[in-house]
Amino acid sequence: MKAAYINQVGGIDEIRIGELPMPELHDNEVMIKTLAVSVNFVDTFVRSGGFKTAMDFPFVIGRDAVGTVVEVGKAVAGFHKDELVWTNSMGYDGRPGTTSEFVAVPKSRLYSVPEGTNPIKLVASVHSSATAAILLADILQVQSGNKILIEGAAGHVGTKLATLAKSLGLKVLTTSNIRDFSKLKSLGVSESYDYHDSISAITDKFEYIVDTSGKVDLQDNLAKLTLHGQVGLITAPKTNQFTFDVRQMYTSAQAIKGFVISHASVTQLQHASELLNDNFSAGKLLDDETLQLPMEKAASAQEMLVNGNTKGKKIVLTFN
Known part of the structure; x- marks a missing residue:
């Protein structure tokens, strides 16, 4: 089968396109013929060795398909031939990736x-959708009726x-470039603020705050939390450093919770898939330009x- 793979971690020039043997199908796996895979920053971290994970070479790159x-497989029920399916947790932790004509998926x-x-x-x-789903439902365990501030929400x-x-x-509530306000309103956002301005001007307090950019000072976010409020971290500032008022944080029973999807459990991923499929069925979460x-x-x-040459679009690799 044709595949994109590496023989060792390193630069982009390590990626090869060539023929590899068909994967072996184990009893608890499903063999799929790949239609398309997405390309995400995590794929570059795995390929370069920046994200340390178990892999066997030649190693097929790619995570989602x-x-x-x-x-x-003999022990599999619930899937049938020609069914259209998806996966988003291959290509790391000892599992081969997805950028190949065929993939054996647990x-x-x-x-x-x-x-x-x-x-x-x-x-x-x-x-990105599974990251958001697990962060909200499993890490922050959000409760209906509460308020959340999403920074860099576009x-x-x-x-x-x-x-x-x-x-x-x-x-x-969100912060973003002003040009994105109408887009966010269409998603159900109650109010948007210009991300060039300090969040100190926002009068609301929030049970949850998530900064998608790493550009907002942690102390500014903690100051906008309610009692028992939580900050969700999915990135870091370029300096990799924050300073904050520890006494104010712990006496307000606040929490700072970090999350990367590479450490998500199978149970978390399965819960996320249910939430995602409910939204996909309703035509939601499908707004990315490709x-x-x-x-x-x-x-x-x-x-x-x-190199930042995607013009905001998600790259999808397709198979004939």
Whole structure:
């Protein structure tokens, strides 16, 4: 089968396109014929060795995929031949990646594509959408009726956070560029603020705050939390340093919780898939503009992403 793979971690020039043996199908796995895979920053971290994880070489790159079932393992029930499915947790922790014509996916990491959902839009969405879903539902354990401030909300993760927070019954406020206010309003955001301005001017207090950019001072966010409020961290400032008033934080019973999807449990991923599929069925979370390239352009895709040449679009590699 044709695949994009590396023989060792390193630069983008380590990516090869060539023939590899078909994966072996174990009893608890489903063999899928790949339709498309998305390209995310985490793929560049795995390829470069920046994210340390178990891998066997040659190592197929890529994490997320959508495809059709071609065969099911002996211990698998619930999937059938020709069914359209998706996965978003391959390509690390000892699992081969998805940028290959065929992928053997553990049943526990495979989900059905809701009827009528555009598979390209879905695979472009799942990385940021699952990150948002797990952060809200499992890490912060948000409660309906509370308020959340999403900072930098017009980006890929930010829009998913806004959409899912609204669906979970939160009152959603955001910061973004002024030009994105109308887009965020269409997602159900109650009020938006210019992200060039200090959040100290915002009069509301929040049970939850998530900064998607790492550009807001942690102390400013803590000052805007309620008693028992929580800050969710999914990135860090360029300096990798924050200072904050520790006494004020702990006497207010506040919490700072970090999350990366690479450490999500199978249970968290499965819960997220249910929330995502509910939203996909309703036509939500599918708002990313995509840049589609053939899978043979896997190296070019990572180079574009690293160099910031995607023009805000999600790169999707497609298979003939």
